[in-house]
Amino acid sequence: MDFFSKAARKSPWLYRINAGSCNGCDVELATTACIPRYDVERLGCQYCGSPKHADIVLITGPLTARVKDKVLRVYNEIPDPKVTVAVGICPISGGVFRESYAIEGPIDRYLPVDVNVPGCPPRPQAIIEGIAKAIEIWAKRA
């Protein structure tokens, strides 16, 4: 087991939750993984499809009232320890949707956030910079 936890420290798996985002940030997240020009997997991480496998969770969107319970349910499926990254100004402050009746965010009202990556959307390099910060935290926490 020791071998596995040592390896896990070096290769966290990323998981993406869309909390009502306009899709701008999600496109940039896909870009960081799918386009060789950015290639986030050089950092030793990769996207996974199940919250049960995730180590670092990237959340986009302002947490709309409609999606709130579902987001929290998926988030609680992710095993501890985990590192949470808020991508885009939507989860950080609400952004252009701030103070709307349909918004429950900012997301740190409900979840413990570790790293913020502002921008609307942030460019792929900025997301990679945020993920690099998250990996540092992950190495200490895992």
Add this chain to the structure above:
Amino acid sequence: MAFLKILFDNLREGPATEAFPFGEAATPDAYRGKVTFDETNCVGCNMCEHVCAGGAIRFSEKEDGLHFLIWHNTCISCGLCAHYCPTKAIKLSNDWHLSHLQEEKYEQVDHAVVPYRHCTSCGERLQPGGPMLHQLAFKGTNPRSQRLMNMCPDCRRKASYSGEAL
């Protein structure tokens, strides 16, 4: 056989992947990143606050001047503030290194004080106005325009009428 061409191109031009985060990332000069503010040229028209789509800008009137505040965590880098600013005191730099830890969330703020001016003749408080406004309003400067610029409307009218400002 198309792969041979790709292989040859790759050998000649090197990897297509950007070096970042292990090296610098190319950023266009016109990239819309972190907002910068120059209090010496701001004329306090509040237009940037009015048009700000993200509600990131706040002005408040205090004793010593207009207090400018921007929270970068709700700025969408739309560039409206820079577009509508008459003196280009507010601009968007191409700095995109904005990611930060949660503890620093509310420290992503820039604050500046735009001092009021005072009428050189009667001492009344005037809206701020920098050299750039002078350029815009008078299409160049001369001693007369410079003198009139720093007066309140009443004193300016009197000075113009009496001819003392000529």
